[in-house]
Amino acid sequence: MGDQELPGVLVSGFEGPHGICEDHVGALQKHFNLVTMQEFLENKTYFGPKIQAVYIWGGRPDINQELLKSLPALRVVASSGVGLDHLDLKLIASFGVKVANTPHAVSNPTADLGMALLLAAARRVVEGHQLAISPHTENFSANWMGQEVTGATLGIIGMGSIGYKIAQRARAFEMKILYHNRKRRNLEEEEAVGATYCERLDDLLQQSDFVMLAVSLTPQTQGLIGRRELSLMKPTAALINVGRGLLVDQDALVEALQTGIIKAAALDVTYPEPLPRDHPLLELKNVTLTPHIGSATHQARQQMMENLVESILASLSGLPIPNEVLAT
Missing domain, CATH: 3.40.50.720 (NAD(P)-binding Rossmann-like Domain)
Incomplete structure (x- = not known):
């Protein structure tokens, strides 16, 4: 002192x-x-x-x-x-x-990262980077493809400050926006970003091409996305998490990614952080991981x-x- x-x-x-x-x-x-x-x-x-x-x-x-x-x-x-x-x-x-x-202070940068992860998952950016720099790559396949973001349906779980700013960004991509939240936003706020409220989480999961977790971790939200919830998602869908790792049952997520229940995941948060170096999430090509840098x-x-x-x-x-x- x-x-x-x-x-x-x-x-x-x-x-x-x-x-x-x-x-x-x-x-x-x-x-x-x-x-x-x-x-x-x-x-x-x-x-x-x-x-x-x-x-x-x-x-x-x-x-x-x-x-x-x-x-x-x-x-x-x-x-x-x-x-x-x-x-x-x-x-x-x-x-x-x-x-x-x-x-x-964290809302804008975390929303930016959420969209970055969504785009990375959709267009397989990390996997494409590895392909592009690999010493074994001799040609680029014309049939190496990802998912289109423009016009796709984004389901946002947690429509607080961060979730709402994600919706603002997604609207610029002409995305259809669904959201599930403890409290419904007022009509003016919904109309400003073109968002539709889903009272039932299951409805959002079934309809979304991308599911974005931007909800706080509480005893009620821990394990919010488990085996049942993942099974409701489209097999072409991606899960993006900028909330907390414990929102997701990671064992169930690994299984869903390995067996094609969902297409991809992009995670800024895991549990624990960092993951053990032998964790299966680190080996999957359809996973994008960042080191909890939402506000960084x-x-x-x-x-x-x-x-x-x-x-x-x-x-x-x-x-x-x-x-x-x-x-x-």
Whole structure:
């Protein structure tokens, strides 16, 4: 810790795959004394009472009861991204601590990636790349084909901010858009993107050429797409997931891809992350995988950092917290 006048904020660290973004450290240190988990664990008695906020980046540090008991001055947990499945909101609230996230910063880049994965699956982009660069390729077959996106039916599961922005992009491809959501959007919002509400998930699955998962992980949505749901999809359909890996029964997905129940999958998220190096999903040609990079743009990550700073400062000043998340 440096300037003792600044509020203490706990961070995972400055290095490694779970460290905070190096480019953001300087901006954060203008407002806070940053305490790494290693520093805290080495001297809990000294640092515990000084830490007023936890800055979660990439899901770290983990928030559990032991940590919360060690931070008597904690006011707010500020978590990057929109997903909250890594946080026990009721536990945190029981300590009188607020929670904030950054939903608006992730919407556009995640929607962009969702469309990128849809296009990659449809046109077999990764498989085509491997074919094009292979030292064994002697000619390109005129009959090596993919699926057309223009005019196809896209079923979006989860029509929150990300799902809606995916629909906006899909409309430019003249796609027919179906959606399934906990709550139906209003008529004006549906008409703006040409989306049709499916009250029954089964109806969406049966009609869609592409099924896009953009829903949050909750106890109700875990395993949302299993063997039965995959069997309802068209054999020419592709599943795209930009939500969370646990939304899908991966064993059932592997089976569906191997046996032709569905045509392809494109996944930015899996469980666990990364997958074990011998996992069958890594061997299938009809699978496109990316390393959970939905919000991984310089612009989005900068906005996330700024949003987290704003929420922490508001909390410490007793002001309304932007993007506060309430335990339900």
